[in-house]
Amino acid sequence: MTHTPTILLVDDSPLVHKVYGPPLEAAGFRVLHTSDGIAAINTAMTQQPDVIVLDIYMPKINGYQVCRLLKDHAATKAIPMILITGGEAGRLVADPKRWSFETGADAYIEKGSGDLVAEVRRMLVSAPPSKTRRHPRTPLTEVEIMTALSALLDKQLYHDVSHLQELNEKKSAFVSLVAHELKAPLTVIKGSIDNMGHGTYGGLSASQRACLALVNRTVDRLVRLIRELLDLTRIEAGRIVLQRAPVSLGELLHEVIADYQAEAAARQLIIQHEGLSAEAVVHGDRDRLEQVFINLLTNAIKWTPEGGMITVALSRHAQHLRVTVTDTGIGVGATHHERIFQLFERVDPEDGQGVGLGLPIARTLIELHGGRLWVESDGQHGSTFTVELPRVS
Ligand code: ADP
Numbered sequence: 001m002t003h004t005p006t007i008l009l010v011d012d013s014p015l016v017h018k019v020y021g022p023p024l025e026a027a028g029f030r031v032l033h034t035s036d037g038i039a040a041i042n043t044a045m046t047q048q049p050d051v052i053v054l055d056i057y058m059p060k061i062n063g064y065q066v067c068r069l070l071k072d073h074a075a076t077k078a079i080p081m082i083l084i085t086g087g088e089a090g091r092l093v094a095d096p097k098r099w100s101f102e103t104g105a106d107a108y109i110e111k112g113s114g115d116l117v118a119e120v121r122r123m124l125v126s127a128p129p130s131k132t133r134r135h136p137r138t139p140l141t142e143v144e145i146m147t148a149l150s151a152l153l154d155k156q157l158y159h160d161v162s163h164l165q166e167l168n169e170k171k172s173a174f175v176s177l178v179a180h181e182l183k184a185p186l187t188v189i190k191g192s193i194d195n196m197g198h199g200t201y202g203g204l205s206a207s208q209r210a211c212l213a214l215v216n217r218t219v220d221r222l223v224r225l226i227r228e229l230l231d232l233t234r235i236e237a238g239r240i241v242l243q244r245a246p247v248s249l250g251e252l253l254h255e256v257i258a259d260y261q262a263e264a265a266a267r268q269l270i271i272q273h274e275g276l277s278a279e280a281v282v283h284g285d286r287d288r289l290e291q292v293f294i295n296l297l298t299n300a301i302k303w304t305p306e307g308g309m310i311t312v313a314l315s316r317h318a319q320h321l322r323v324t325v326t327d328t329g330i331g332v333g334a335t336h337h338e339r340i341f342q343l344f345e346r347v348d349p350e351d352g353q354g355v356g357l358g359l360p361i362a363r364t365l366i367e368l369h370g371g372r373l374w375v376e377s378d379g380q381h382g383s384t385f386t387v388e389l390p391r392v393s
Contacts, residue, residue: 005030005075006032006048007324008052009036010034010066012035012059020128024093025128026123036061037066038061040066041069045075045137045140047136047141049079050079050129051079052081054066054084055084057085064092064099064103065087065103065149067105068104068152068156071103081119082105082123083103086110107119110117123251125138162174166278175232176233176234179226186219186226190222195339196210227356231357232361238310242284242368246282247283247284248278249276249314249323250284252286252290253276253323254276256294260294264310269308270308270310271310271311273313274311276312277314277316278393280316280325281392282321285369289389292362292389295358296385297312297325303330304328304329310325310326311325314324319391320391321391323387324385328381329382331380334377342356359373366389369389
């Protein structure tokens with residue numbers, strides 16, 4: 001006796017059953033009708049249809065969930081599933097077709113546009129009714145179905161999160177590789193510029209010097225960007241290791257200020273300092289602390305208009321040392337006080353300066369030292385960035 005293929009049609013709309021039922025029967029199929037996801041799962045388990053035609057947007061448990069659950073179950077995973085949808089599926093996800101295949105569907109058609117009978121025939125050819133598949137199961141209660149679904153969604157979520165993490169790690173490794181590759185040629189360029197500037201290849205005219213200075217500043221910006229990218233990947237991978245030793249903050253700040261006096265003077269800015277005592281010592285990574293103070297000082301120089309004043313002050317407190325970098329610049333509005341410490345955030349993304357990595361990295365470095373970094377500003381009269389570090393003396 002030849003087997004009559006059984007098609008399970010699942011839709012909460014009686015109209016759909018009226019529209020699709022007769023042509024399927026006319027094509028020689030036996031059609032089972034159910035109107036919700038729970039009944040669909042149980043009919044699929046107990047009746048073992050040869051193809052399931054499943055509406056997406058249904059109350060209680062939607063077509064994607066039914067599809068995922070049946071495709072995850074040994075008794076039903078081999079049954080081809082066609083997801084059908086009207087425009088309403090867009091209410092659940094932006095791209096119902098892609099999502100249907102993500103959830104395990106074998107085909108997807110839009111109500112009124114595809115040829116359902118032809119699609120069912122195609123499914124029967126690619127997955128012919130099989131006797132080995134027919135192991136009817138006892139029906140599941142609604143609670144059992146909901147529990148199975150929730151376990152499945154947890155599994156899926158875990159899989160998705162692990163997958164995203166894996167992708168993220170690959171991306172970080174790639175950024176790190178590119179940054180390393182860029183570093184070597186930039187070091188060569190930087191060395192050559194320095195040699196030219198020192199007259200190793202002969203004297204330079206004033207305009208050649210000006211041009212070289214511009215190249216030098218541009219290369220410095222690139223070097224800084226690459227360093228920030230490398231730091232970012234190290235932070236993401238939890239790979240920043242501090243080389244700690246006693247550091248005199250007073251001495252360190254004197255050096256940093258001296259390095260930037262010329263740049264400040266060129267912009268007619270005055271840098272003054274207060275309380276930079278050599279006895280103020282922290283247990284920290286000198287290079288990393290220097291990086292933080294350079295970031296704060298260069299930001300102050302960058303965001304303070306000509307004629308302004310920058311004050312670097314050091315003060316000792318019972319448990320910690322505090323360094324404040326105060327400028328008379330454009331300030332930071334209250335809504336941005338926390339934002340500027342987030343990765344890639346800048347007050348004005350259009351300004352074209354920097355990529356918004358400096359402050360988040362600086363804050364991470366200070367926190368690794370057991371300290372804090374924050375900003376105070378009324379958004380009009382300059383800003384004060386404060387670094388607080390546990391003190392040794
Ligand atoms: P970038 O490296 O792009 O300069 P940062 O993380 O160092 O990024 O700074 C983020 C943003 O914080 C800057 O784009 C700027 O809008 C704001 N900012 C930082 N320092 C100051 C300052 N001293 N005065 C005003 N705005 C500042």
